[in-house]
Ligand SMILES: Nc1ncnc2c1ncn2[C@@H]1O[C@H](COP(=O)(O)OP(=O)(O)OP(=O)(O)O)[C@@H](O)[C@H]1O
C-alpha cells in the first residue's frame with residue numbers, strides 16, 4: 026500500500042470531543058460560575074446545620090432562586106446589548122442613564138399621560154414663555170407608554186451611533202456624553218414635571234402609579250385592582266364565591282385547608298422550640314454544676330415536652346373569595362408580561378403537594394419567577410441565533426474583527442453599528458420596563474453604573490474588548506457570574522459583603538487576560 | 552493571443568490628488584487567460600491604478616471598458632458586480648472567524664435571502680472547500696479560523712473567493728510580498744491554476760522580477776504615473792525588465808555609482 030502524498034490537511038490533528046470542548050472560549054467562565062454556585066450553596070447554609078448537598082442553602086431556596094435570578098436576568102438583558110456592540114467594535118456607556126431615562130419617561134406617561142406642546146413667547150403681562158398643547162393623551166395604556174418611550178430611546182441610540190460612524194470619534198467619548206446628557210435630562214424633566222402645586226421643585230421619583238399588572242376583570246365589579254377586590258365588603262365576596270362552579274370552590278378550599286394546616290404545624294413547631302429552649306439552658310447549667318439528679322430530671326422533661334398542637338383556621342367563604350381573586354388572570358397582559366411573575370403553577374405545585382416552596386411559617390414562599398427572567402431567555406435565544414446562525418451575525422463579527430475587510434466585501438458596517446447602538450438602547454428600555462411594572466415606581470437614579478456592570482459581564486463572559494470575538498453563551502455566563510458573586514459573598518460568615526467587588530475586579534482582569542490570549546492564539550500570534 | 556479582445560481596457564487614465572498627479576494618462580489592455588504584470592518603483596502609481604479599477608475612487612479623467620462596454624464605478628461593490636475582483640494587500644479577511652465565514656463574507660447564503668434568515672452553513676462549507684481545491688489547496692476544516700492559516704493559504708482563500716463570486720478580471724496587489732519562499736511558490740502555482748482556467752484576466756503587481764518573469768505573459772512598466780514601457784514576455788530581454796522596473800535608469804550606471812562610493 027503506497028502512502029498518499031502528505032497534504033496540508035494532514036498537519037491538523039483530529040480534534041477529539043474533549044479538546045473541542047476545552048478550546049471553546051466559554052470554558053473558563055463556566056468553571057468560575059460552577060465555583061460560585063458551590064460557594065453560594067455552602068455559605069448560605071445556616072450556621073449550625075450541616076449538609077453535603079450544596080443546594081441546601083438559603084441561596085437556593087425558592088425565594089433565593091427568585092431573587093437571584095431577577096438580578097442575574099436584569100443584568101443579562103443589558104449585557105446582551107453591551108456585548109453585541111463590543112463584538113462589533115464599539116462601546117456604549119450610556120446604558121445606565123438610558124435605563125433611568127426610559128423608566129422615568131414611562132412612569133411619567135403612565136401617571137400623567139403624554140402631550141406634545143409647542144413653547145412660544147407671550148407678551149401679555151410681561152414677556153414669558155407659554156406652552157400650546159398640541160396633543161394630550163391622558164390615559165395611555167402600558168403598551169402605548171412602552172411604544173412612546175421606545176421611540177425616544179431608540180432615537181437616542183440611533184443618534185449616538187450616527188455620530189460615531191459619521192464623525193469617526195471613539196464611541197467611548199460619544200456615549201460618555203450620552204451618559205451625562207441622559208441622566209441630566211431625566212433629572213431635569215422629573216423635577217420640572219413632577220411637582221405638586223404647593224411645591225417649587227419636584228421630586229426625582231415617580232410614585233403612586235397604580236399596580237397595573239394586578240388589574241383584573243371581576244364580574245359585577247368591572248376592572249379593579251386585586252388588593253381593592255380583596256377588600257370588598259363581605260357580602261360581595263360571598264356573592265363571588267356563590268357564582269363560582271362547585272369544583273372550583275372545592276379545589277380552592279382544598280388548597281386553603283392544606284395551607285392552614287401547614288401554618289398551624291409551623292406554629293406548633295415554633296412553640297415547641299420556644300418551650301424547650303429554657304429547659305435546654307437549664308440542662309446545660311445542670312451539667313456544668315454536676316448535679317446528676319437534676320440532669321436526669323431535665324432530660325426526662327425535655328423528652329416528654331409537648332405543646333398542644335395549634336388548631337388550624339377553618340376555611341371561610343371570604344377566604345375562598347380572596348384566594349379566587351388572587352388566581353384571576355390579569356386584565357393588563359402587557360404590564361404583566363414585563364412586571365408580573367412566571368411559572369406560577371409550578372411554584373404553586375412545589376408548595377402543594379410537593380412542600381418544598383414553603384417558608385418557616387408554613388406559607389408559600391415564592392409565587393413564581395420574575396417575568397424578566399423569561400424576557401432574558403427569549404432575548405438571549407434570539408441573539409444567539411442571530412449572532413451565530415445568520416448573515417447579520419457574520420456581519421457583526423466582521424465589523425468588529427476587521428472593519429476594512431468587512432467594508433471591502435460589501436458589508437454595510439455603518440448600518441450594523443448604528444443598529445447595535447439602537448439594540449443596546451432597546452435592551453436598556455426593556456430593563457427599565459420590567460422595573461417600572463414590577464415596582465410601580467421610577468427613580469432618576471435608576472440604572473446608575475449599570476453600563477459598567479453590563480460591560481464587565483460581557484468581558485467576564487469572554488468578549489474581547491477590541492471586537493470581533495465572543496459568543497452569546499459567554500454573555501449569559503458572564504451575567505450569571507456577576508449576579509451570583511454578589512450573593513455568594515454576602516453569605517460568607519464574618520466577611521465584609523463588599524469583598525464581592527474585590528473578587529469581581531480580579532475576575533474581570535483575569536478574564537480579559539484569558540480572552541486576549543485566546544484571541545492571539547486564533548490570530549496565529551502565539 | 553492578439554486576435555482576442557481585451558477583457559479590460561483603460562484609456563488615458565489621469566488621477567490627481569489635489570495638485571499632485573498620481574497617474575498621468577495610463578492606457579492598459581488585459582486579455583483573458585493572461586497574467587499581466589504591472590511593474591514599477593515605489594510610488595509609481597500601481598496601487599492608485601488598481602484602486603481606480605476596483606472602484607475605490609473614480610479617475611479624474613479617462614475611460615475604463617470591460618468587455619468593450621464603458622463602465623464607471625461608484626463603489627467597490629459596483630466593480631465587483633462588473634466582474635473585477637481585487638485581492639488587496641491585507642486580503643480583506645477577518646482573521647477571527649472561519650474559512651467559510653470569510654469566503655462568503657458580505658455574500659452569505661441564507662434562507663429567505665434575508666440578513667436574519669438562517670445561514671446555509673453546510674452548503675457554504677462544501678462550496679468553500681470545493682472552490683479552494685480547484686486552485687490547488689485542500690483545507691481539512693472549513694471551521695478553522697483564518698488567523699491560524701499560513702499566508703499562502705490566506706492568499707488562496709482570497710483568490711478563490713474573488714473567482715467564485717464572478718471575477719473575470721483578478722487584480723493581485725503584491726500577493727507574494729509578505730511570504731516566505733515556499734509560500735511564494737504556492738501562490739505562484741495558484742496564479743498559474745487560475746490562468747489555466749483560461750477565461751480570467753489577471754493583473755499582477757509585484758516588485759519581484761523573478762516572479763514576474765516566471766509567470767507573466769505581458770508587462771506594463773509605470774514610472775512617476777506614466778507608462779514607460781510595455782510588451783510581451785517574448786519581446787522583453789532580462790535587462791530591459793530590470794531597467795524598466797527601476798524607472799528607466801540604467802542598472803549598469805547604478806552599479807558604477809555604487810562602486811564609486
Ligand atoms: N489618497 C492619496 N492622497 C494623496 N496622495 C496619494 C494618495 N494615494 C496615493 N498617493 C500618492 O500617489 C503616488 C502613487 O502611490 P501608489 O500607492 O499608487 O504607489 P505604488 O506604485 O503602489 O507604490 P508601492 O510600490 O510602494 O506600493 C504616491 O506618491 C502617493 O504618495
Ligand SMILES: [Mg+2]
Nearest residue numbers: 597598599724
Ligand atoms: Mg502599492
